[in-house]
Amino acid sequence: MANYSLSAIKPGVEMSTRSFSRSIPHPVTLLSVSDGVNENIATMSWVAAVSRKPPLLMVSVSPKRYSHDLMLRAGEFAIIVLTDARKNLATLAGTHSGKESNKWDMEEFKNLKQQAKQVKAPVLKHCGVVLECRLVNHVPSGDHTIMIGEVIHASGKSETPPLILSDHKYFKLGSFLEKYP
Numbered sequence: 001m002a003n004y005s006l007s008a009i010k011p012g013v014e015m016s017t018r019s020f021s022r023s024i025p026h027p028v029t030l031l032s033v034s035d036g037v038n039e040n041i042a043t044m045s046w047v048a049a050v051s052r053k054p055p056l057l058m059v060s061v062s063p064k065r066y067s068h069d070l071m072l073r074a075g076e077f078a079i080i081v082l083t084d085a086r087k088n089l090a091t092l093a094g095t096h097s098g099k100e101s102n103k104w105d106m107e108e109f110k111n112l113k114q115q116a117k118q119v120k121a122p123v124l125k126h127c128g129v130v131l132e133c134r135l136v137n138h139v140p141s142g143d144h145t146i147m148i149g150e151v152i153h154a155s156g157k158s159e160t161p162p163l164i165l166s167d168h169k170y171f172k173l174g175s176f177l178e179k180y181p
């Protein structure tokens, strides 16, 4: 398997500003939403923590996604931070839309489906950390909407490394260097 080549990053060489996001490593997560009638699951990488007290995270969702309006209707959602072994789920949920069919009916999701603790959206067992959120704000931001969720339940500390997206490629987290001060 090819290693990530640092020589590919050439200091000072100009790159397209449109593809700046490729240069920022992101976690690979699944966004699960249900308004009680409709449910959906979709891959989201533009996810970050934004506050500790209260515990807030953001996920940047394009209005083109089926998930977008469903989130606004549901007022809640769950984020599943995928482990490296689950990259096939990221590709599945990120290349099909809930506009066409219910991805939760696919074997890959159905077999791992379980009830969340605090939200209506189903979650996945054995796939990584699950963060259940109440939607507290949403801010249009360019061609995406920043959805801000308060984490109301967190579970599943993962023993396997999280899956990372960088330059449109999946990676597993590398080796431990030192503890953050």
Ligand SMILES: Cc1cc2nc3c(=O)[nH]c(=O)nc-3n(C[C@H](O)[C@H](O)[C@H](O)COP(=O)(O)O)c2cc1C
Residues within 6 Å of the ligand: 028, 040, 041, 042, 043, 044, 045, 046, 047, 060, 061, 062, 064, 065, 066, 067, 068, 090, 091, 093, 094, 095, 096, 097, 098, 099, 144, 165
């Ligand atoms: C690795 C990966 C990361 C993605 N990250 C995002 C993201 O952060 N925001 C977004 O709106 N779409 C993102 N997408 C695209 C959506 O997952 C994709 O359009 C999906 O089909 C939307 O499903 P939906 O229409 O059922 O909501 C990503 C896709 C992949 C494969």
